[in-house]
Amino acid sequence: MFKKLLASVGIGAAKVDTILETEHLHPGQKFQAQIVVLGGDVEQEISGLELALMTKVKVEGENGEYYASQVIEKWRVGSQFTIAPGEKKVIPFEARLHSETPITEINAPYNHSYVWLETGLDIDLALDPSDKDLLHIYPNEAVKNCLLAMEKLGFRMVKADVERGYLKASNFQSVSGCYQEIEYRPASTSLFGLQEVELSFVPEAHRTHVLIELDRAFRGDGYVDLTIEHDHVNLSQLCDQLERLFA
Incomplete structure (x- = not known):
């Protein structure tokens, strides 16, 4: 007993x-x-x-x-x-x-x-x-190439953490109840007028959505997003897409 x-x-x-x-x-x-x-x-x-x-x-x-x-x-x-x-x-x-x-x-x-x-x-x-x-x-190919594109555009990764909550954009939203933020800062002064960029990824079976928070010196915070199709991952195209979003 x-x-x-x-x-x-x-x-x-x-x-x-x-x-x-x-x-x-x-x-x-x-x-x-x-x-x-x-x-x-x-x-x-x-x-x-x-x-x-x-x-x-x-x-x-x-x-x-x-x-x-x-x-x-x-x-x-x-x-x-x-x-x-x-x-x-x-x-x-x-x-x-x-x-x-x-x-x-x-x-x-x-x-x-x-x-x-x-x-x-x-x-x-x-x-x-x-x-x-x-x-x-480990990151999937879409995420890996997105991170490489950020480096090629002159940004350095400074921090990564996970926050409680949900992400929502015009054509996607997260469902897990938490999301990761990967923070970048420009390696040189005022690249694209940006002080900070934060990336969050919402992967699906055949595509990965990216929500991007932009912190500009004089315009405050704003959000843009893009979707990467898994069968069309291209580093050069990603660099061009991000550059247009940041401009």
């Missing part, structure tokens, strides 16, 4: 570990994993498993800015089962990353973009033991 009580508050309880086939992924990419559940000191009823795709978001609060963890997407895995003391169960799992998963692998001096998978056991009357697996998220 004493061991059962301890297990009910998470002491000597079952543990979970998610083993990913690879931690290096792109937004919208399928991934495979094995969820390993190891029994504790006593037999336990497991109500189910949950996997959550998580990120850290910047939130505007009454007392200023702060960072909080946010769920991008959540998956329920399997149904109720019993695990015996010391028993090992391996559950295969496959899913697709949300297309709006923030990019972590970018060359920003101040990169506050983090993405991870969190796995938890839903155990009745128990604390929720969890396992966290950090992910390395």
Whole structure:
């Protein structure tokens, strides 16, 4: 009985570990994993498993800015089962990353973009033991070429972070509840009259939308946008498109 009580508050309880086939992924990419559940000191009823795709978001609060963890997407895995003391169960799992998963692998001096998978056991009357697996998220070809175009136009990346909220333009809007901002500043003084440019990407299956915030010295902030078709990614054309938008 004493061991059962301890297990009910998470002491000597079952543990979970998610083993990913690879931690290096792109937004919208399928991934495979094995969820390993190891029994504790006593037999336990497991109500189910949950996997959550998580990120850290910047939130505007009454007392200023702060960072909080946010769920991008959540998956329920399997149904109720019993695990015996010391028993090992391996559950295969496959899913697709949300297309709006923030990019972590970018060359920003101040990169506050983090993405991870969190796995938890839903155990009745128990604390929720969890396992966290950090992910390395790379840009798709459209985003990669857009970032290269910014460099070619004389801008340097200075910061990247993820904010809570939604993006909306005339022909697209985000759905994940958070969005990434990648901040650029001109390498030379007053390039196109711009002090700062912030890019946010909303990828879809066959195209990537880009919302661009422009901060000009004498005209304040403004927004422009463009859409990059995945089968027509061209660095030179992107440079021309951005140059026209900035002019």
